[in-house]
Amino acid sequence: MKHIVGLFSFLSLAINMLIWCSVLLILGIIRLAIPLNAWRKFITRITVIIGESCIYCNGLWIRFLLRPKWSVEGLENLDIRKWYLATSNHQSWGDIFVLQFITNKRMPLLRFFMKDVLKWIPIVSIVGWSMNMPFLKRYSKEK
Known part of the structure; x- marks a missing residue:
């Protein structure tokens, strides 16, 4: 049964993504092709809605296929208008x-620091950039 749940989880995640x-x-x-500031702000609002929709769909397979039992405290204190x-x-x-x-939908869409090397993967870089994900360079202690 675990293998079937694993297969359906993988397929659900892959298709959704x-x-x-x-x-x-x-x-x-489109955002790259039209470098107007107002246009970029508009596209950013659209990408946030898309990101939240993607997360919602991921939540469906998590909720119905994996059925986790979590105890999370403090969610009632989150504010969608504040950044965390x-x-x-x-x-x-x-x-x-x-x-x-x-x-x-309890706080603004999470944005992640993405490794700078991911810029060289075309789909990842364009999707990350379109959602205003910052790219981060890592340096060794010697540098």
């Missing part, structure tokens, strides 16, 4: 999905 990231990719290309700094120590690949799932 493919659909929403395709839309974000198109919007990112969320940190994660990446205990698993699911950290980002969990953070998004529990904070979606």
